[in-house]
Amino acid sequence: MSSLKEVQLKIHSVKQTKKITKAMNMVAASKLRGAQSSMEAFRPYAGKFAEVLGSLAEKAGEDASPLLVPKEEVKKVNIILCTSDRGLCGGFNANLIARVREFIEETADRNLEITLTNFGKKGRDWARKSEFSIADEYLGVIGGTFGFNVASTAGRKLIDGFLDDSYDEVYVVYGEFHGMGKQVPAMKQILPIPPIESEEQEVDADTPFLAEHICEPSPDELLGDMLPRNINIQIFSALLETSTSEHAARMAAMDNATKACDDMVDELTLLYNKARQAGITADLMDIVGGAEALKG
């Protein structure tokens, strides 16, 4: 049995760890609120944009923009991998990376040439060790506060890459936020732009049908202008979701860690008390034994 002193030290150290995990939990909680309110603030923009885009897409021709046209042969694929910069958030990053691996395995027979655009250090570190080359990396974005310009910078590079045939397809892998306890690694195609579903049915009732809109310039040109923006929106929304998910994942992980600390402290305290009791018993035995001996 370990000595009293050792157990005491161990208890102390576990308590210290608990303080840290608890503090991290609270920090994550407050950052989560920030991330959620950014998501909230983004929703009206994204919603309106999708609505207008949907109705425009119906009006405009199929070949309104080269971004809509799939490449005949798909060889070069770019994956935007959104992960967090920092660890201690459970399996969050590992799950995202696993999603990329899954895609790679599924497409192994197509001989794709895969490059990565990394948001977040964890994904970058993984990419460095893997056999795929990194086209671009953005650190210090996810998990903090960032503006739309981050997404539009990345978006522009990818669009340029798509147009000059550096990439034939672009995907994004990100952590979809489904609530506090649930973050799902999701994968979405960004380029070529998948057919846009119109959300006309929902909005028909209160807004007049867009066919009556006067468009300036023509619907085709408008669509051509909006599609690249839409890509930026997709990227921005992926970044926001990943940020929110990261904080939620960290909160859960730190919550578990704090609970585990509690359990350990309980166990160790029990052990400590047992050792102390054993010590007292031994001492008593000594005294009693000594007294008996004196009696003679």
Added chain:
Amino acid sequence: MAENIKLEIVTPEKAVVREDAQIVMAPGTEGEFGVLSGHTPFLTTLKIGTLHYKDEKGIERYVFVSGGFAEALPDKVTVLAESAERRRDIDIERAKTALERAEKRLASADKDVDIIRAQVALARAMHRMSLAKV
């Protein structure tokens, strides 16, 4: 007096303006246009520039907009812009540094410089500054 029209200016980061206006004047790519209540449904892209409107009390308000488009409906104008700021929120110092940076880029002989981007940045900075000084 015509009825007021709802004006909404939203960016990806926040809703900048959400209030009733008497009239809205916006810089469309094919020319500036004004919207009163009862306007025909209309959709257009916007230039980098200044949108101004009269609020409920008839006070003239100015908003800088860039990279956006506007949808006008009989009772509502929605502006979606990549960036938008009310005049009082414009950061002059930031605009100044952006201006200098863009000028430097345009002046340099470096072939890697994206001329169009630099010109757009220049236009944005100049508009912000001129609006802030009004």
